[in-house]
Amino acid sequence: MNKILIIVFFLSAQLVYAQENLNFGRQKEIISPQTNTDGTFTFRLKAPNAKKVEIQGDFLIAKGTGPAVEQMKLGADSIWAFTSQVLPSELYSYSFIVDGLKIRDPNNVYLIRDVSSVVNVFLAGAGKADLYMVNDVPHGTVAKRWYESAGLKVNRRLTVYTPPGYESSKANYPVLYLLHGVGGDEEAWMQLGRASQILDNLIASGKAKPMIVVMTNGHTSNTAAPGESSKGLYKPIMMTPDVFNGDMETYFKEIIAFTEKNYRVGRNKADRAIAGLSMGGFHSLWISANYPNTFGYVGLFSPAVLPPSNAASPIYKDLDLKLEAQKKNGFKLYWIAIGKTDFLYKNVSDYRKKLDAMNFKYEYRESEGGHTWSNWRDYLSAFAPMLFK
Amino acid sequence: MNKILIIVFFLSAQLVYAQENLNFGRQKEIISPQTNTDGTFTFRLKAPNAKKVEIQGDFLIAKGTGPAVEQMKLGADSIWAFTSQVLPSELYSYSFIVDGLKIRDPNNVYLIRDVSSVVNVFLAGAGKADLYMVNDVPHGTVAKRWYESAGLKVNRRLTVYTPPGYESSKANYPVLYLLHGVGGDEEAWMQLGRASQILDNLIASGKAKPMIVVMTNGHTSNTAAPGESSKGLYKPIMMTPDVFNGDMETYFKEIIAFTEKNYRVGRNKADRAIAGLSMGGFHSLWISANYPNTFGYVGLFSPAVLPPSNAASPIYKDLDLKLEAQKKNGFKLYWIAIGKTDFLYKNVSDYRKKLDAMNFKYEYRESEGGHTWSNWRDYLSAFAPMLFK
Numbered sequence: 001m002n003k004i005l006i007i008v009f010f011l012s013a014q015l016v017y018a019q020e021n022l023n024f025g026r027q028k029e030i031i032s033p034q035t036n037t038d039g040t041f042t043f044r045l046k047a048p049n050a051k052k053v054e055i056q057g058d059f060l061i062a063k064g065t066g067p068a069v070e071q072m073k074l075g076a077d078s079i080w081a082f083t084s085q086v087l088p089s090e091l092y093s094y095s096f097i098v099d100g101l102k103i104r105d106p107n108n109v110y111l112i113r114d115v116s117s118v119v120n121v122f123l124a125g126a127g128k129a130d131l132y133m134v135n136d137v138p139h140g141t142v143a144k145r146w147y148e149s150a151g152l153k154v155n156r157r158l159t160v161y162t163p164p165g166y167e168s169s170k171a172n173y174p175v176l177y178l179l180h181g182v183g184g185d186e187e188a189w190m191q192l193g194r195a196s197q198i199l200d201n202l203i204a205s206g207k208a209k210p211m212i213v214v215m216t217n218g219h220t221s222n223t224a225a226p227g228e229s230s231k232g233l234y235k236p237i238m239m240t241p242d243v244f245n246g247d248m249e250t251y252f253k254e255i256i257a258f259t260e261k262n263y264r265v266g267r268n269k270a271d272r273a274i275a276g277l278s279m280g281g282f283h284s285l286w287i288s289a290n291y292p293n294t295f296g297y298v299g300l301f302s303p304a305v306l307p308p309s310n311a312a313s314p315i316y317k318d319l320d321l322k323l324e325a326q327k328k329n330g331f332k333l334y335w336i337a338i339g340k341t342d343f344l345y346k347n348v349s350d351y352r353k354k355l356d357a358m359n360f361k362y363e364y365r366e367s368e369g370g371h372t373w374s375n376w377r378d379y380l381s382a383f384a385p386m387l388f389k
Numbered sequence: 390m391n392k393i394l395i396i397v398f399f400l401s402a403q404l405v406y407a408q409e410n411l412n413f414g415r416q417k418e419i420i421s422p423q424t425n426t427d428g429t430f431t432f433r434l435k436a437p438n439a440k441k442v443e444i445q446g447d448f449l450i451a452k453g454t455g456p457a458v459e460q461m462k463l464g465a466d467s468i469w470a471f472t473s474q475v476l477p478s479e480l481y482s483y484s485f486i487v488d489g490l491k492i493r494d495p496n497n498v499y500l501i502r503d504v505s506s507v508v509n510v511f512l513a514g515a516g517k518a519d520l521y522m523v524n525d526v527p528h529g530t531v532a533k534r535w536y537e538s539a540g541l542k543v544n545r546r547l548t549v550y551t552p553p554g555y556e557s558s559k560a561n562y563p564v565l566y567l568l569h570g571v572g573g574d575e576e577a578w579m580q581l582g583r584a585s586q587i588l589d590n591l592i593a594s595g596k597a598k599p600m601i602v603v604m605t606n607g608h609t610s611n612t613a614a615p616g617e618s619s620k621g622l623y624k625p626i627m628m629t630p631d632v633f634n635g636d637m638e639t640y641f642k643e644i645i646a647f648t649e650k651n652y653r654v655g656r657n658k659a660d661r662a663i664a665g666l667s668m669g670g671f672h673s674l675w676i677s678a679n680y681p682n683t684f685g686y687v688g689l690f691s692p693a694v695l696p697p698s699n700a701a702s703p704i705y706k707d708l709d710l711k712l713e714a715q716k717k718n719g720f721k722l723y724w725i726a727i728g729k730t731d732f733l734y735k736n737v738s739d740y741r742k743k744l745d746a747m748n749f750k751y752e753y754r755e756s757e758g759g760h761t762w763s764n765w766r767d768y769l770s771a772f773a774p775m776l777f778k
Contacts, residue, residue, distance in 0.1 A: 143532035
């Protein structure tokens with residue numbers, strides 16, 4: 001009797017939920033992507049009226065100049081399927097293309113937004129992406145928190161990772177300030193970057209020191225990620241008017257002051273690191289140069305070493321003098337990483353030549369690939385273990 | 390020169406990003422949904438090869454027994470469009486149906502997952518949904534945090550909202566424990582429930598007292614929401630083996646203990662509230678009955694007043710005696726709300742008769758509609774202002 005009542009409850013709930021757009025009973029038997037024991041992945045879509053179904057993904061090999069696309073094959077019950085090759089460990093993304101229309105996989109609820117696109121993702125393990133997974137290890141706390149920017153005259157949002165044990169400890173912790181690229185916001189390193197998983201896993205294995213990670217929003221014309229501010233649920237764009245205009249670098253001191261007031265953190269240079277990807281690498285370069293005795297560790301991930309849009313700002317003046325001061329003051333690590341096919345490769349090369357000519361010491365990592373989150377996750381996985389040791 | 394270089398940077402970045410599945414240049418001119426000045430909304434989809442495009446949404450009026458669907462009309466440039474009626478203020482969800490295949494709107498990045506379905510959402514303002522928006526008011530902190538459950542022998546994840554000013558204050562705050570339904574997890578009240586927006590806005594207007602809100606995961610066989618545990622990126626299901634089996638009620642004391650150890654909170658009954666929807670209403674009923682001198686405020690939102698699956702558990706014994714103790718001990722508010730067309734209406738009616746017969750005082754709100762998040766957001770908006778006064 002009890003069981004029957006509960007089953008009735010679920011069935012009724014499903015009917016009601018269906019009115020709210022849930023699709024119980026629809027495609028419920030379809031698993032996509034399915035992780036196969038041989039290391040391949042199978043993707044499926046039920047599309048009874050489709051003439052042609054393709055899959056586009058960053059794990060496929062492009063045959064021409066366009067994105068990599070493969071045909072899916074029609075099987076029983078109008079289900080189209082495609083099985084990948086054995087995939088190296090990575091966080092991958094994909095879409096389906098049904099008669100020319102790009103869609104999400106209705107059987108995969110895991111989605112990540114990148115600027116104005118939302119794509120399905122999946123993880124292939126047994127390699128570097130094991131760091132990107134939630135494993136049975138102690139987990140840090142991830143907080144979305146607002147700070148007051150007196151300079152920008154608004155409250156702005158941060159993502160703050162505090163490591164396992166932070167709350168129950170009385171110790172001070174070191175801080176990594178982690179900056180995103182031109183397409184990102186304070187959620188990018190958590191979503192596309194898997195930062196909390198990488199830190200949890202590296203800390204659990206003893207490879208990285210417990211640290212606080214402060215993930216900022218580098219678009220000073222925004223207060224928060226799309227949908228998280230009073231701008232409402234607008235369509236995000238990549239180009240905002242604040243890129244390379246000096247505001248992020250000028251007002252970064254407010255973020256440091258907020259962090260040091262609100263968290264138990266060390267206040268020595270040896271307790272502070274700053275790193276960023278692409279635009280965030282540009283920001284990290286200029287912030288560390290303008291605060292030449294503040295950061296013991298600097299990480300430039302595929303940095304956008306480009307002329308600033310507001311070259312007249314004092315922030316962007318006298319780089320050589322600032323770098324000389326940084327060199328003289330000393331630091332533990334200045335780390336530059338870039339992919340061999342990155343479109344910024346030459347810019348970074350030129351910047352390295354400048355540093356070499358100054359006898360400014362840095363470490364350099366050259367990876368395969370280009371300007372991709374695949375590289376940035378990998379760089380964070382390599383950079384974090386070098387910090388605060 | 391600088392401007393040209395930066396434009397080159399963006400264009401190059403877009404090409405590179407495109408390889409990672411971004412769709413710059415594709416449908417970039419299309420805004421969907423578009424908020425029109427007259428209170429209507431226009432939805433658009435570019436689908437050159439489609440024969441028929443429909444929109445399904447909870448703001449449409451069903452014409453038969455199935456979900457409400459409207460035809461979209463083909464216009465210039467292969468863009469299908471539909472304009473709604475003037476919509477009452479609400480958080481709405483919708484999908485497109487292209488030749489029978491239900492898809493997400495590629496031009497709307499705002500999505501919410503409900504069990505195994507992901508749907509697009511939008512907000513219609515100038516009414517109750519103003520509380521669901523991020524407005525220019527002080528914002529609380531939202532943290533994802535793990536606690537150790539000694540009883541369940543796992544670490545489990547919570548969502549904790551601390552109100553604006555919590556960190557800079559030394560005061561103790563009251564706590565609302567807010568529980569989800571059978572389809573939810575510790576993210577449900579934040580995603581579908583807009584809890585942090587509702588609290589931020591009610592606190593800013595002085596209508597609700599600043600309070601901490603602890604959002605639990607009521608599925609004790611899970612440690613965290615889908616994708617956030619070591620179960621990996623699996624396909625979520627609604628029915629887990631832990632529903633109504635007594636574990637949530639039995640081990641809830643661990644969550645209270647964790648909260649009171651880790652946050653500056655009042656430890657009197659008058660400082661504690663518990664509320665939940667559907668299954669969470671069932672949990673709130675039984676938790677408050679089993680801890681009969683713990684909660685000053687109880688909210689049962691469309692509670693699933695159903696027989697427990699594990700009726701032999703001491704948790705589910707002697708309800709009348711427990712309610713008598715609760716009544717004798719006294720409380721500030723016992724609040725029950727349900728929609729007129731909810732499939733649990735009769736169950737709740739019967740429960741109210743029981744309370745009436747016992748002379749157990751409660752307040753009752755009967756709303757339009759059924760077992761929906763529309764009602765639960767509304768109930769939270771009504772319940773929070775009655776707390777801790």
